[in-house]
Amino acid sequence: MTAIGRVFKSAAFRLSLAYLLIFMTIAGLAILFIFSRTNSLLTEQVMQTIGAEVKGLREQYRVGGVGLLKSTIDGRSLRPGSNMYYLSDRRGVRIAGNLNRIPAALTDQAGGGLFRYTRISHKGSEKRQAVGIVLQVTPDVRLIVGRDIEDQVSFTKSSRRIFIWGFSLLALVGVAGGFLVSRHILGRIETVNAAAQTIMAGDLSGRIPVKGSGDELDRLSENLNAMLERIEQLMNGLREVSDNIAHDLKTPLSRLRNRVEGALRDSQGESHYRDVLERTIEESDELIKTFNALLSIARLEAGAVAKEFQSVSLEEILSDVAELYEPLVEDEGKSIKLSVESDATVFGDRQLIGQALANLVENALKYGTQGGTSDKTPGKGDADIRILLKQAGAFAEIHVVDRGPGIPASERARVLKRFVRLEDSRSMPGSGLGLSLVAAVARLHGGEVRLDDAKPGLEVVLAIPLEHDMANNGKHGNR
Numbered sequence: 468m469t470a471i472g473r474v475f476k477s478a479a480f481r482l483s484l485a486y487l488l489i490f491m492t493i494a495g496l497a498i499l500f501i502f503s504r505t506n507s508l509l510t511e512q513v514m515q516t517i518g519a520e521v522k523g524l525r526e527q528y529r530v531g532g533v534g535l536l537k538s539t540i541d542g543r544s545l546r547p548g549s550n551m552y553y554l555s556d557r558r559g560v561r562i563a564g565n566l567n568r569i570p571a572a573l574t575d576q577a578g579g580g581l582f583r584y585t586r587i588s589h590k591g592s593e594k595r596q597a598v599g600i601v602l603q604v605t606p607d608v609r610l611i612v613g614r615d616i617e618d619q620v621s622f623t624k625s626s627r628r629i630f631i632w633g634f635s636l637l638a639l640v641g642v643a644g645g646f647l648v649s650r651h652i653l654g655r656i657e658t659v660n661a662a663a664q665t666i667m668a669g670d671l672s673g674r675i676p677v678k679g680s681g682d683e684l685d686r687l688s689e690n691l692n693a694m695l696e697r698i699e700q701l702m703n704g705l706r707e708v709s710d711n712i713a714h715d716l717k718t719p720l721s722r723l724r725n726r727v728e729g730a731l732r733d734s735q736g737e738s739h740y741r742d743v744l745e746r747t748i749e750e751s752d753e754l755i756k757t758f759n760a761l762l763s764i765a766r767l768e769a770g771a772v773a774k775e776f777q778s779v780s781l782e783e784i785l786s787d788v789a790e791l792y793e794p795l796v797e798d799e800g801k802s803i804k805l806s807v808e809s810d811a812t813v814f815g816d817r818q819l820i821g822q823a824l825a826n827l828v829e830n831a832l833k834y835g836t837q838g839g840t841s842d843k844t845p846g847k848g849d850a851d852i853r854i855l856l857k858q859a860g861a862f863a864e865i866h867v868v869d870r871g872p873g874i875p876a877s878e879r880a881r882v883l884k885r886f887v888r889l890e891d892s893r894s895m896p897g898s899g900l901g902l903s904l905v906a907a908v909a910r911l912h913g914g915e916v917r918l919d920d921a922k923p924g925l926e927v928v929l930a931i932p933l934e935h936d937m938a939n940n941g942k943h944g945n946r
């Protein structure tokens with residue numbers, strides 16, 4: 468289809484055409500109505516004037532007979548103006564009046580009607596339109612009173628001309644305007660289409676150009692771009708998960724398989740089998756845990772749990788987790804302490820926040836308290852693991868602080884990725900998914916995770932927007 472053909476077929480053009488049609492019909496009807504009303508009003512007025520005149524003349528006849536009628540008409544005929552008279556006898560010969568003959572149109576028309584006459588002036592003669600009333604004064608005497616309506620007729624004609632021209636011009640401008648507007652809109656929609664085609668062809672990083680005018684097409688493009696961004700993110704997430712499964716889960720599975728195979732091959736008796744089977748079960752459990760963690764993170768990143776969001780008090784979650792871990796920490800000869808500077812309510816998922824916090828406490832216990840019993844360095848607080856709740860601007864911040872070796876600044880971004888474990892901690896059990904889950908939970912809540920140096924030790928900060936702030940910030944509201 469040609470570009471012009473496309474414009475003609477576009478919804479915008481059809482709509483503007485339909486609008487133009489309706490507008491012109493209504494405007495046309497209104498103008499026609501006003502037109503015919505004015506016309507009939509003017510005609511009525513003329514007829515009334517002549518009627519009144521005829522009535523007056525009839526009165527003259529009643530009082531003074533044909534003689535007075537004749538002299539009155541003679542008098543009036545001399546007055547300048549548009550009135551015309553013709554008083555005739557039985558044979559039709561003029562007795563008085565300013566018309567030189569009975570207009571042909573009125574000869575056999577009782578009552579009156581339209582007629583044409585010739586007016587002679589200094590400019591020459593001209594044919595003019597008039598309206599007249601015929602009155603049979605006596606069986607012999609007949610009177611015709613007429614009035615020139617040429618001006619009214621030509622006014623009507625010229626208004627009709629103006630009307631037709633004006634309307635044609637309006638229609639032309641309307642169609643041209645509709646065409647231009649449609650072509651403009653179509654042009655912009657075509658850019659969206661072109662971008663969509665590029666993206667469909669496989670380039671998920673393609674985006675729709677935004678003009679920056681902030682109009683509805685721009686907003687549409689922006690929303691489509693945001694949608695594409697999200698799709699790209701999800702696709703990348705999916706790719707990462709499958710990569711993770713391929714690389715990080717394949718190795719332990721192969722290890723498992725090889726161990727069982729080795730045991731079968733070497734067959735060193737029942738107790739050896741039992742040992743191998745027990746270790747297989749243990750490792751399978753680990754694998755299942757890893758799988759579950761991986762799936763939870765993938766689900767979180769897809770935003771699949773946001774529907775269960777509600778108002779939650781962080782203080783409650785924190786004290787629950789602290790209480791849960793206290794015996795475990797004390798068993799290891801360490802201490803844990805919770806301090807709440809100010810309670811904070813956030814809009815979120817209680818269980819996920821609890822899980823994230825548990826992961827942080829577990830890490831603090833695993834990596835942050837290495838090296839014997841707690842040394843009570845003055846000024847560093849009295850507990851090995853400290854949990855802090857405070858507010859910072861529009862965010863509630865959960866700090867989990869330990870006294871361990873910490874994480875070097877260069878590694879802090881990396882450890883938040885899936886399956887990343889630092890060299891020093893390889894000897895500890897774990898799959899490297901704990902912090903990824905914390906980061907995913909933070910992202911889901913519209914917050915973030917920061918890793919800081921607690922000198923010594925690691926300070927992990929989980930920041931979540933406060934609830935009243937969430938209400939103002941639709942972005943994180945109902946994903």
Ligand SMILES: Nc1ncnc2c1ncn2[C@@H]1O[C@H](COP(=O)(O)OP(=O)(O)OP(=O)(O)O)[C@@H](O)[C@H]1O
Binds near residue numbers: 892
């Ligand atoms: N408090 C900490 N102090 C020092 N290093 C830490 C601390 N927390 C985490 N790390 C380092 O970051 C790595 C990633 O932690 P993460 O919690 O993601 O995985 P993990 O603890 O190894 O395994 P998982 O939590 O899945 O059982 C850890 O392996 C460890 O090297």
Ligand SMILES: [Mg+2]
Binds near residue numbers: 830897901
């Ligand atoms: Mg961990």
